[in-house]
Amino acid sequence: MECRDVRDRLSPFLDDELDPVTSREISLHLASCPDCAAALDRQRKLGESLRRDLEYHRAPDLLRARVAHAVRAAVRREDARSRPSSPTWRWLSAAAAVIALAGGTWLLTRGRADDLTAREVVSGHVRSLMANHLTDVASTDQHTVKPWFAGKLDFSPPVTDFAEAGFPLVGGRLDYLEDHSVAALVYQHRNHVINVFVWPMAGAREGAAPAVTRQGFHMIHGAHAGMAFWVVSDLNVAELATFAGMFAAPPARP
Numbered sequence: 001m002e003c004r005d006v007r008d009r010l011s012p013f014l015d016d017e018l019d020p021v022t023s024r025e026i027s028l029h030l031a032s033c034p035d036c037a038a039a040l041d042r043q044r045k046l047g048e049s050l051r052r053d054l055e056y057h058r059a060p061d062l063l064r065a066r067v068a069h070a071v072r073a074a075v076r077r078e079d080a081r082s083r084p085s086s087p088t089w090r091w092l093s094a095a096a097a098v099i100a101l102a103g104g105t106w107l108l109t110r111g112r113a114d115d116l117t118a119r120e121v122v123s124g125h126v127r128s129l130m131a132n133h134l135t136d137v138a139s140t141d142q143h144t145v146k147p148w149f150a151g152k153l154d155f156s157p158p159v160t161d162f163a164e165a166g167f168p169l170v171g172g173r174l175d176y177l178e179d180h181s182v183a184a185l186v187y188q189h190r191n192h193v194i195n196v197f198v199w200p201m202a203g204a205r206e207g208a209a210p211a212v213t214r215q216g217f218h219m220i221h222g223a224h225a226g227m228a229f230w231v232v233s234d235l236n237v238a239e240l241a242t243f244a245g246m247f248a249a250p251p252a253r254p
């Protein structure tokens with residue numbers, strides 16, 4: 001089968017709509033043709049992101065319906081009490097609805113922003129592994145890596161070596177996420193590479209959020225000392241959480 005024939009059938013192939021013979025021919029071709037395999041991957045990701053966006057846009061409608069329902073219920077309760085009409089109560093319930101709606105929207109927006117960042121973080125991680133461009137400065141010495149960032153970034157990322165805990169620093173590089181330059185710190189645990197993306201974020205809450213998984217990579221994000229950080233690796237969640245915990249609260253140095 002020619003590349004062109006394969007490309008024409010990627011969409012029905014993904015949706016499992018082809019006859020078994022054609023499907024098998026395409027599978028065989030994909031196994032030996034990186035270009036078509038990459039095209040399949042792009043098509044699959046596009047489908048996934050479309051589905052995600054659809055789910056996202058459905059959420060606000062659900063929220064709005066829930067708030068409207070709550071307001072109607074509150075008004076009914078008030079009527080049932082058959083008290084004289086109280087404008088204050090009506091105003092309060094309207095205000096509560098607005099606050100609930102705004103809060104819900106804020107959470108959705110925040111979740112959406114994190115989701116976008118997560119995608120960029122995974123891309124950055126994969127890029128660093130594929131392009132043979134893991135580090136700009138290869139050093140296990142934090143006193144070499146930290147000064148290397150000076151003059152290249154307008155902030156100074158926290159650089160700590162966690163070799164004693166089994167997470168040696170490997171080096172650092174400049175990367176670009178969310179439309180700004182970020183520091184990428186590279187650590188290793190056994191044969192797993194860990195990228196930590198760091199950038200300043202005023203008012204970020206200290207600590208780390210629960211892990212999320214995208215495309216087989218685990219991520220934990222959080223903040224420490226005015227910096228946002230995203231930790232990403234194919235390392236298992238438990239060990240990645242251990243590492244993120246150290247990163248969020250590095251041991252005091254003498």
Ligand SMILES: [Zn+2]
Binds near residue numbers: 002003006029033035
């Ligand atoms: Zn091909």
